[in-house]
Amino acid sequence: MYEGIVQDLIDELGKLPGIGPKSAQRIAFHLLDAEEESARRLAEVLMKVKETARFCEVCGNVSAEDLCRICADPRRTDEVICVVEESKDIVAIERIREFKGRYHVLGGAIDPIGGVGPNDLRISELMRRLASNETQEIILALDPNIEGEATSAYLSRMLAPMELTVTRLASGLPVGGDLDYADEMTLGRAFLGRRAV
Numbered sequence: 267m268y269e270g271i272v273q274d275l276i277d278e279l280g281k282l283p284g285i286g287p288k289s290a291q292r293i294a295f296h297l298l299d300a301e302e303e304s305a306r307r308l309a310e311v312l313m314k315v316k317e318t319a320r321f322c323e324v325c326g327n328v329s330a331e332d333l334c335r336i337c338a339d340p341r342r343t344d345e346v347i348c349v350v351e352e353s354k355d356i357v358a359i360e361r362i363r364e365f366k367g368r369y370h371v372l373g374g375a376i377d378p379i380g381g382v383g384p385n386d387l388r389i390s391e392l393m394r395r396l397a398s399n400e401t402q403e404i405i406l407a408l409d410p411n412i413e414g415e416a417t418s419a420y421l422s423r424m425l426a427p428m429e430l431t432v433t434r435l436a437s438g439l440p441v442g443g444d445l446d447y448a449d450e451m452t453l454g455r456a457f458l459g460r461r462a463v
């Protein structure tokens with residue numbers, strides 16, 4: 267334990283995902299040593315992100331405007347919508363440069379143990395979107411774990427009565443992890459090899 271505010275900083279950093287006690291300590295001491303100006307910039311960005319960052323009205327992606335860059339891009343097609351759990355999955359799929367459609371962010375996955383049901387996700391928003399545009403294919407690109415599987419199965423059932431091709435990423439993604447853990451080549455192959463459900 268350190269004294270006062272330094273320990274407070276370590277405690278706060280330690281609450282962040284993926285930051286263990288050792289990393290929290292290392293980051294805290296890095297900040298203590300850093301120039302005041304760079305610490306101030308970090309603090310300002312933290313405040314600003316809470317005040318100004320928002321979510322795209324259409325797809326739920328993090329966005330600086332009402333519409334995210336992808337939804338606002340006229341070169342992209344509404345014919346294919348790729349359904350993902352989180353905005354970070356969009357970043358992973360964009361990195362493979364294969365997809366020219368739009369996205370839909372669910373905001374998580376069905377997780378009965380964690381208390382997340384279908385109504386907690388942006389599924390009704392997806393259904394509304396499908397009612398009003400020319401989408402022909404839905405790609406389910408959920409995490410290759412139990413929650414992602416449950417969510418894919420649920421969505422497949424919901425989408426079955428609609429006149430749509432529903433596809434899923436091919437197997438080969440590292441099982442149990444997050445979609446964005448996969449390297450670009452593996453994710454690219456899974457994307458191109460997607461199959462109808």
Ligand SMILES: [Zn+2]
Pocket residue numbers: 322323324325326327333334335336337338
């Ligand atoms: Zn969007």
